[in-house]
Structures are given as C-alpha cells and as structure tokens.
Amino acid sequence: MSDTPPVSDRPCDVILDGNRLRLAGHLTIDALQTFDRAAAAELARRAVVIDITETDAVDTAGAWLLVALAAQGQGGGADIHGASSHQAQLIDTVRANMPPPEAGSEATGGMTDRLARLGGRIHGGAGAAVELVSFLGQVVATIGGIILHPRRLRLTSVVHHCQEVGWNAVPIVTLMSFLIGVVLAFQGAAQLSQFGAEVFVVDLIAISILRELGILLTAIIVAGRSGSAFTAAIGSMKMREEIDAMRTLGLDPVTILVVPRVLALIVMLPALGLIADVAGLLGGAVMAWVDLGVSPAAFQARLVGNTDLWHFGVGMIKAPFFALIIGIIGCYEGMKVGGNAESLGRLTSTSVVLSIFMVIVMDAMFSIFFAVVGV
Amino acid sequence: MADAPVIRVRGLVTRFGRHVVHDGLDLDVRRGEVLGVVGGSGTGKSVLLRAIVGLLRPAEGQIEVLGQSVRDTPPDAYRRLRRRWGVMFQDGALFSSLTVRQNVEAPMREQLDLPPDVMRTLAGIKVRMVGLPEDAQGKYPSELSGGMRKRAGFARAIALDPEIVFLDEPTAGLDPIGAAAFDRLIRQLRDALGLTVFLVTHDLDSLHAVCDRVAVLADRRVLAIGSIADMLDVDHPWVREYFHGPRARAAKIMPPEPA
Structure with a gap:
C-alpha cells in the first residue's frame, strides 16, 4: 500500500x-x-x-x-x-450530526449590542472593585485578629518574605535611585546654570527625591518584582487546589499566605524607600560635585539647612500605603486564578499593571492632601 | 482481514537509563480492530504508545505503521504519515487557551488550507459526533468536566479522519455510566469511520465492551494476545490474577463461581 x-x-x-x-x-x-x-x-x-x-x-x-x-x-x-x-x-x-439551522450566526455589532457589552464591562469592573475592597477588609480584619492574638502570626513566613521583598531588592533599588539622582543633578544643573543658580540644584534633588521619586520608583520596582511574584505563587497554589486543601484542613489562606506577604511589604517598603532616598541624594551629590563643582560639604550644609524635614516625612508616610496596595492587589489577583495556565499569566500581568496604576493614583491623591494641609 | 497489519512492532527495546521497559517486544495490530493493551502499572503501556507514534525514540527494534517505518522516515514522509493517525492523551491534553471548537479546528488549520466556515462546520460535526452538547463548542477546557474533556480530546484526535486512533486510558477517572458511554462511542465511531483503535486501558469493563483482541504486557514484552476468552487460559500469575480476579467476575468476563 x-x-x-x-x-x-x-x-x-x-x-x-x-x-x-x-x-x-x-x-x-x-x-x-x-x-x-x-x-x-x-x-x-x-x-x-x-x-x-x-x-x-x-x-x-x-x-x-x-x-x-x-x-x-x-x-x-x-x-x-x-x-x-x-x-x-x-x-x-x-x-x-449536522449543525442545527441558523446555528453560529448570533447577531454581533449593532448599537444595543455594543451598549450591552459596555454595560457588562462597567458592571464587571465595579464588581471587581467591590471584591477588591472586601478582600482588603478581610485582610485588615485578619491582621486585627492577629494583633489581638499574636500567636497566630506566622513569624517565619513574615521573615522569609521580608528577605524576599526587602533585602533581595536592595541592590536594584539602590542602583536605580543613585542613577535617578545623577540624572536629576545633571538635567537640573543644565537649566539652573542659565540663571547662575547652580546651588539650587541641591534643593531640586532633595525635594524631588525625598518627596516623590525615591518612594514612587521604589514602589514601582517592588510592584514589578514582588507583586507579580505574589500573584504567581498564590495563583499556582490555587491552580493545584492547594488553597482548597488548606481550607478543608481548617487553615485560613488569608492568615497563612496573604498576611505575611502584606506585613513584610509594609515593613520593608519604607526601609527600601529610605535606602532609595540616601542613594538618590548620594548620586545627586556626586554629580553636583563632578559637574558643578558643588563640594560635598557645601551640598551637605545646604541640604541640612534648607530642606524641611517634612519633605522626607511626606515620602515616608506614603510608603506603607503603597505597600498595602501592592500586597493586596498581588494576593487578590493570585486568589482569582482559575484552573488553567493562561489565567495565571493574564492575572500576573494584570496584577503588576493595576498595582503600579493604583500606586500612582494614590500618589496623586496624597499630593492633593498634603497641598491642602500645607506641608 | 488477510491484510497486512496496520501496526507492526518487531524486537522493540526501550530503556530509560538502566531501567529496561521493553525487551524484544513484538506486536501486530490488524486493520479495523479494537486492540486493548493491558498490563500492570509500569509495564510500559503508555511508553509503547509513545514509541509507536514517534514521541519517543526506542533503543532498538522496528516499528512500522501503515507499511512505513516510523523511525527511519524522512521528516516529510513522517509528517504525511502522522496525519493518518490521531492520538488522545489521558486527560485530553486540550490546548487550554483555545475553545473546544478551536481545539478540533487546530489540526485542520495547521495541516490544510480550508475556508474558515468549512473548518467551523466540520469541527462542529466532530464535536457532535463525540456526543458533546452544542454549547460545549465555545467553552474552554477548564470549564469542562473530566469526561467532556476526554470526549473533546477524542474529537480532536479524529479531526482529520485518521485511519488509526490511539487512546490512552480513555475511561480512567470516569464514573461507570460515563465510562460505558465512552465505550459505546468508541465502537460507534469505529464502525462509522472505519477506524483501527489502539486502546491502552485498565478498565475491565472497557475491555469486555469494545475490544476485539487484548494484548497483555508483562515481563517487558507482549505476554499474550488474543480474545478475552483466550486470556482466561493463559497460565501466568499476573494474567490469572487480572482476568480471574473479583473485578473481572464483576465485569462478567468470568462466569460466577459456583457457590
């Protein structure tokens, strides 16, 4: 044949x-x-x-x-x-087994259809927002319970995640922030030297790094590094029914998986923000010295004398809120993963995009708030 | 049935490291039959299936499918040969990012140049043939039950009207009613499409319901091959245990023991 x-x-x-x-x-x-x-x-x-x-x-x-x-x-x-x-x-x-008559010719397009789809999307989005807020409430309630009964806290897990999200992120955060300081000094000097006001570069660097850039860029890096890791880790556990297994054994996944991650972030993000501030100022000082001839001593004197401590305070106040946003969104998206590998990938990317977006929205809201209270 | 066998395996040796799975295995599958392959866990039933369809390169031996060697064929001939069989893996192995209909369309899309509406209609016919409801076509594999996934996997395996279908444990993990329905489906499609079926199974009811012949894998080779009635006379501890055990009696392979 x-x-x-x-x-x-x-x-x-x-x-x-x-x-x-x-x-x-x-x-x-x-x-x-x-x-x-x-x-x-x-x-x-x-x-x-x-x-x-x-x-x-x-x-x-x-x-x-x-x-x-x-x-x-x-x-x-x-x-x-x-x-x-x-x-x-x-x-x-x-x-x-022939197709039934008129099968597969559902009407698509048309104004009503589009409106219906738009309505469906808005409804879905609102539902997701409500769910996210209720998840936040659940986590906060669990943390409250842990404060009342501290023995429920998984300390080992918290420490482990502190190392993962904090210590291991130090090199990349330091390098990034140092470079941002360098860039700011360089760009600022080019503009300020036109007015002979080179020395104001110190104020420019100090205010922008301490108030905004240091913590904002750290939060973005951490959202990309750790938020996605949270979603992927919890999501793959969800896929293999480990979360369901925990529930049947009487273990609360929020206590065991979510709270340690969120707490670790809340502790470590301010610390990373502090490191970023120091590295950014250092980068700015180096560039100011090399490019403008502002000596380190002059830089230090102007920094200490002219910069309100509140600039640093404003940056640090924002840090735990950013941490909460990243942690909650990362864990929530992980919990939403369904049975297939595709949803894991999709939700991981949603988690990163959504948490960066929400961090920036939060930052804008803080700006308005601090402008109103006048610091 | 004086035809040449559609699958001819001679002197097959497969090993993983120092672990020998098959040692000089011979097997013939005749055209149009349903051959059940049974054996204890780890006797290499699935490995044999993988070797025959070319997913696994055996250490030695010849495998011919439809008169052509699977091992020593140029890629182009192998591609044409591959189109003449379909494989259903244990859990269906459906592509999770595609709907059931797109899964069944996938082989047509890759191998042929058909207009989309024809592919759609043909895929729909195949999905209905395996007994899935109309609304299953647009669903993703994760939205289906285990039995439905297996049926969808079967639909994909027969998408291009193959001559041979390899089924890896089609009834494992199904409830008895679902398993019996799947057995009926295999028979029905075998008759309608003129398939030759290579069925790896553990299920004694399946063997009894659909298989024309049974091949028993043990001691790294095909220990016995023949009808189920022939198997009852084989003098080997495993075969005796398997075909004379309580489950075999429940499947009515054996007449009930006199009280």
Whole structure:
C-alpha cells in the first residue's frame, strides 16, 4: 500500500448528467481544499439524484459535502445513490450530526449590542472593585485578629518574605535611585546654570527625591518584582487546589499566605524607600560635585539647612500605603486564578499593571492632601 | 482481514537509563480492530504508545505503521504519515487557551488550507459526533468536566479522519455510566469511520465492551494476545490474577463461581 500516495491531490470531479449529479475521485478533506463549492452547489440545485458510485474515498468532510449538496437538490433535497454500505453509514452519521439551522450566526455589532457589552464591562469592573475592597477588609480584619492574638502570626513566613521583598531588592533599588539622582543633578544643573543658580540644584534633588521619586520608583520596582511574584505563587497554589486543601484542613489562606506577604511589604517598603532616598541624594551629590563643582560639604550644609524635614516625612508616610496596595492587589489577583495556565499569566500581568496604576493614583491623591494641609 | 497489519512492532527495546521497559517486544495490530493493551502499572503501556507514534525514540527494534517505518522516515514522509493517525492523551491534553471548537479546528488549520466556515462546520460535526452538547463548542477546557474533556480530546484526535486512533486510558477517572458511554462511542465511531483503535486501558469493563483482541504486557514484552476468552487460559500469575480476579467476575468476563 506504500506505493499509493496516502494524501490525494486528485481533485473531485463534478459532472451534471441530466438531473443526475455525478461525483468522481477522492471526496476527502484534502480534496475539499481545492473544491469549488459554489459551482457544485449551483449544479446540485438542478439535480434530483447525486451519484457517488465513481468516488473512491469518502471521509467525514466528504460526507458533509454530500449531505450539504443533497440539501440543495430539487424537490427539497436530492437522493444520494451508489454509496457502499460503509459510506452510507458514514453519511447517516454525519447527517445526524449536522449543525442545527441558523446555528453560529448570533447577531454581533449593532448599537444595543455594543451598549450591552459596555454595560457588562462597567458592571464587571465595579464588581471587581467591590471584591477588591472586601478582600482588603478581610485582610485588615485578619491582621486585627492577629494583633489581638499574636500567636497566630506566622513569624517565619513574615521573615522569609521580608528577605524576599526587602533585602533581595536592595541592590536594584539602590542602583536605580543613585542613577535617578545623577540624572536629576545633571538635567537640573543644565537649566539652573542659565540663571547662575547652580546651588539650587541641591534643593531640586532633595525635594524631588525625598518627596516623590525615591518612594514612587521604589514602589514601582517592588510592584514589578514582588507583586507579580505574589500573584504567581498564590495563583499556582490555587491552580493545584492547594488553597482548597488548606481550607478543608481548617487553615485560613488569608492568615497563612496573604498576611505575611502584606506585613513584610509594609515593613520593608519604607526601609527600601529610605535606602532609595540616601542613594538618590548620594548620586545627586556626586554629580553636583563632578559637574558643578558643588563640594560635598557645601551640598551637605545646604541640604541640612534648607530642606524641611517634612519633605522626607511626606515620602515616608506614603510608603506603607503603597505597600498595602501592592500586597493586596498581588494576593487578590493570585486568589482569582482559575484552573488553567493562561489565567495565571493574564492575572500576573494584570496584577503588576493595576498595582503600579493604583500606586500612582494614590500618589496623586496624597499630593492633593498634603497641598491642602500645607506641608 | 488477510491484510497486512496496520501496526507492526518487531524486537522493540526501550530503556530509560538502566531501567529496561521493553525487551524484544513484538506486536501486530490488524486493520479495523479494537486492540486493548493491558498490563500492570509500569509495564510500559503508555511508553509503547509513545514509541509507536514517534514521541519517543526506542533503543532498538522496528516499528512500522501503515507499511512505513516510523523511525527511519524522512521528516516529510513522517509528517504525511502522522496525519493518518490521531492520538488522545489521558486527560485530553486540550490546548487550554483555545475553545473546544478551536481545539478540533487546530489540526485542520495547521495541516490544510480550508475556508474558515468549512473548518467551523466540520469541527462542529466532530464535536457532535463525540456526543458533546452544542454549547460545549465555545467553552474552554477548564470549564469542562473530566469526561467532556476526554470526549473533546477524542474529537480532536479524529479531526482529520485518521485511519488509526490511539487512546490512552480513555475511561480512567470516569464514573461507570460515563465510562460505558465512552465505550459505546468508541465502537460507534469505529464502525462509522472505519477506524483501527489502539486502546491502552485498565478498565475491565472497557475491555469486555469494545475490544476485539487484548494484548497483555508483562515481563517487558507482549505476554499474550488474543480474545478475552483466550486470556482466561493463559497460565501466568499476573494474567490469572487480572482476568480471574473479583473485578473481572464483576465485569462478567468470568462466569460466577459456583457457590
């Protein structure tokens, strides 16, 4: 049998003979690739009988074609003649499994439809926001419970996560912040030297790093590093039903998985923010010295004398709130993972995007708040 | 049935490291039959299946499917050969990012150049043939029950009307009613599409319901092959235990013991 080609390239011939439509050749899924269905349907409309005596292979696709052509025939459908018993059985099976009429042609587009979809999205978004807030409430309540009963705290886990999200992030946060300080000093100097006000570069660096950039960029880095890790870790546990197993054993996943992560972030993000502030000021000082000739001593004197401590305070106050946002969103998205690998990937990326977005929104709200209270 | 066997395995040796799974295994599968492959855990039933479809390279031996060697074929011929069989893995192995209909369309999309509406209709016919409800077509594998996933996997395996279908434990993990329905489905599609079925199973009811012949894997080779009635006479501890055990009696392979 190896001398006959397994896959036929021979097209199927269609001949109309009076009111008899004759099909010859291979009637298979391969033949269907080149088959002119419109022309065949045109011929079939004038046929009363479809004769397949001359076909030498019929598969499901071919049987479907026959049934579809026969339905076009005269007098409410042509008869199929000349099928072997095996082919007849196949044709009957396919006929029994034909698509129901008008199936798959759901109306899409149209104004009402679009409105309905928009409404559905908004409803879904609002539902997700409510869920997120209720998850936040659940975590806060659990933390409250732990404060009342400190023995419930998983200290080992907290320490482990402190190392993961805090200590291991120190190099990247330091480097990033140092470079930001360098860039600020360099760009600021270029502008300020036009007015002969080079020394104000110290104020520029101090205020922007301490108040905004140090903590904001640290939060963004941590959201990318740790928020995604939280989602992936909890999500894969959810996928393998570990979370359900915990519940059946009477263990609370929020206490065991979520609280240690959130607490670790709340503790470590201010610390990372402090490191970022120091590194940023250092970078600015180095650049000011190299590029503007502001000596480190002058830099220090101006920094200490001219910068309100509140600039640093404002940055540090924001840190725990950013940590809470990143931790809650990372864990919440992880808990939402369903049974398949695709949802894990999708929710991990949602987690990072959403937490960075929310951190920036929160930052804007803090700016308004501090402007109103006047610090 | 005086045809040449559609699958011919001669002197197959497979090993993982120093662990020998098959040692000189011979097997013939005839055209149009349902061959059940049974054996204890770790006797290499699934490994045999993987070797035959070319997922695993055996250490020695010849494997011919439809008269062509699986091992020593040029890639192009192997690709054409591969189209003539379909494989259903244990849990369906559906692509989780595609709906059931897209899963069944996937082989057509990759191998052929068909208009989208034809693919859609043909995939729909295949999904209905395996007895899935109409609304299952648009669902993702994670939204289906285990039995439905297996059916969808079967639909994908027969998407291109193969001549041979390999089924790896199709009824494992199904409830008895679902398993019996799957047995009926195998028989029905075998008759309708003229399939040859290579069925790896543990399920005695399945063996009894659908298999024309049974091959028993033990001691790193095919210990016995024949009808279930033949198996009752085989004198080997495992085969005796398997076909004479309480579960075999429950599956009515054995006449009940006189009280």
